Amino acid sequence: TTPEHENVDVVVVGGGPAGSTVATLVANQGHRVLLIDKETFPRYQIGESLLPSTIHGICALLGVSEEVADAGFMRKHGGTFRWGASPEPWSFSFAVSPRIAGPTSHAYQVERMKFDEILLNNARRKGVEVREGCSAVEVIDGGQRVEGLVYTDREGTRHEVRSTFVVDASGNKSRIHQGVGGTRTYSDFFQNIALFGYFTGGDRLPEPSAGNIFCAAFDEGWFWYIPLSDQLTSVGAVVNRDSAAEVQGDPRQALARLVDKCEPIRDMLKNATPVTEGPYGQVRVRKDYSYINTRFWREGMVLVGDAACFVDPVFSSGVHLATYSAMLAARSVNTVLDGLVDQERSFQEYEARYRREYGLFYEFLMSFYDMNADDASYYWQAKKVTRCADSELESFVGLVGGVASGEGAVLGAASVRGKVAAASGELACSAAAVGADGAVDGATPLFQSSIVSDVMREGSRTQAQALFGEALGDTVPMFPGGLVPTADGSRWAVPEE
Numbered sequence: 001t002t003p004e005h006e007n008v009d010v011v012v013v014g015g016g017p018a019g020s021t022v023a024t025l026v027a028n029q030g031h032r033v034l035l036i037d038k039e040t041f042p043r044y045q046i047g048e049s050l051l052p053s054t055i056h057g058i059c060a061l062l063g064v065s066e067e068v069a070d071a072g073f074m075r076k077h078g079g080t081f082r083w084g085a086s087p088e089p090w091s092f093s094f095a096v097s098p099r100i101a102g103p104t105s106h107a108y109q110v111e112r113m114k115f116d117e118i119l120l121n122n123a124r125r126k127g128v129e130v131r132e133g134c135s136a137v138e139v140i141d142g143g144q145r146v147e148g149l150v151y152t153d154r155e156g157t158r159h160e161v162r163s164t165f166v167v168d169a170s171g172n173k174s175r176i177h178q179g180v181g182g183t184r185t186y187s188d189f190f191q192n193i194a195l196f197g198y199f200t201g202g203d204r205l206p207e208p209s210a211g212n213i214f215c216a217a218f219d220e221g222w223f224w225y226i227p228l229s230d231q232l233t234s235v236g237a238v239v240n241r242d243s244a245a246e247v248q249g250d251p252r253q254a255l256a257r258l259v260d261k262c263e264p265i266r267d268m269l270k271n272a273t274p275v276t277e278g279p280y281g282q283v284r285v286r287k288d289y290s291y292i293n294t295r296f297w298r299e300g301m302v303l304v305g306d307a308a309c310f311v312d313p314v315f316s317s318g319v320h321l322a323t324y325s326a327m328l329a330a331r332s333v334n335t336v337l338d339g340l341v342d343q344e345r346s347f348q349e350y351e352a353r354y355r356r357e358y359g360l361f362y363e364f365l366m367s368f369y370d371m372n373a374d375d376a377s378y379y380w381q382a383k384k385v386t387r388c389a390d391s392e393l394e395s396f397v398g399l400v401g402g403v404a405s406g407e408g409a410v411l412g413a414a415s416v417r418g419k420v421a422a423a424s425g426e427l428a429c430s431a432a433a434v435g436a437d438g439a440v441d442g443a444t445p446l447f448q449s450s451i452v453s454d455v456m457r458e459g460s461r462t463q464a465q466a467l468f469g470e471a472l473g474d475t476v477p478m479f480p481g482g483l484v485p486t487a488d489g490s491r492w493a494v495p496e497e
């Protein structure tokens, strides 16, 4: 039986990718971790198209690479876009990037019911106490710091857990994120409504793109078309919030109406049948407004994944940001629990790095949407992305591959490091393209932002480190006065002078 009052080092709320990742990486260091989720797994979730950094970086760190590789998920080699005026779709392949060459140049399209359960069961195996069917009610606010959590179990019994940290990984519907003392700021730019359902028997793109995500813009927004298996396809329309009224009625009819208006999707679905039963049998509607919290942490509490921020789904960055932030937060938690660096400094490092990664995607996506804003300029903008110089395409792929953050530990997770080093010849090209001073040759607006060039500079430095066999830990902080990851990536350290 569960004690009514208990003490742990860390209580994690939410067993999605963010929660399972942070819980596992903290438990791996011998700390006592309790994770609760209000659902019983497997549970449905949207967010099926993943990026290579999650698969080859985070999954390797968690020790689930093999299980994920053997789960039968659809291999994703890149993305195919029909974006704007040109009728011809164009594709990018993760393999174009020398940073993620060879065996690591793919990701998966995953059924989240399966993927999230793999990560959660792995957390359990690594020593995390997992309780399903348990809902967070409120944090215990001790004034100076958050001191624990109140939750209810399946029977509705209230429990109190005292902890050094509460990690909020409960996603966009978090009830407790305000426990850190901040509020959510919504983006004016990305205010969409998504409407999505499942089909069997939809067409596949020709090889080698059959496993790609296909995104098609049309007058009212854009569609995703994600092959989850040979038979099953996830199809979603992302439309402006002004269309809310239209999609609120009967979502299935609304989706059918939108499919009809988007020729490439209509065409792909010409022989398909909507799924009407089981977990994939509904057409669901979700606001996917982008937001970011004004604070990510407070003494005793931290927000990770969607609980902290979310940005538009067009480049499949959600699970990457969730698991990447979870890895960063685990470092901060481990560092403080071991008494190595004070809490303020340790969590400022977390927040700064997560905001930076989020900002990178945010700016990139804004530019991407901007291409579609005006037909006259769109055509040329789109051409620039597809026909841009190799250096730009590599930068683009590095960005959507989620490895541009310069994270030694993500990129350098044991299995990946050797492969990166093996790509040494290509790396030389990449370094040349990025430039000795780190400047990115950015003829397209996509690559002119200072955030992108900063990140590229950091990325190329870390690549060189991995290539020349130095310690995985970065020696130069990302921010002035900041911290660096330890060689094993599990904690932060004060850089040596």
Ligand code: FAD
Binding pocket: 013, 014, 015, 016, 017, 018, 019, 036, 037, 038, 039, 043, 045, 046, 047, 048, 049, 050, 051, 134, 135, 136, 137, 169, 170, 171, 172, 173, 174, 175, 194, 236, 286, 287, 288, 304, 305, 306, 307, 310, 313, 315, 316, 317, 318, 319, 320, 322
């Ligand atoms: P979640 O996956 O939301 O997990 C949170 C967990 O917390 C859930 O299991 C929930 O049951 C639990 N929980 C919630 N409240 C409580 C509570 N009070 N007590 C206990 N437990 C609680 N991302 C991609 O990478 N690729 C995509 O293709 C993609 N497409 C998307 C399309 C749309 C329309 C949207 C809206 C998002 C998309 N995303 C995509 C984003 C992706 O869904 C999220 O970024 C990702 O699931 C975040 O992971 P997380 O672990 O932070 O939260």
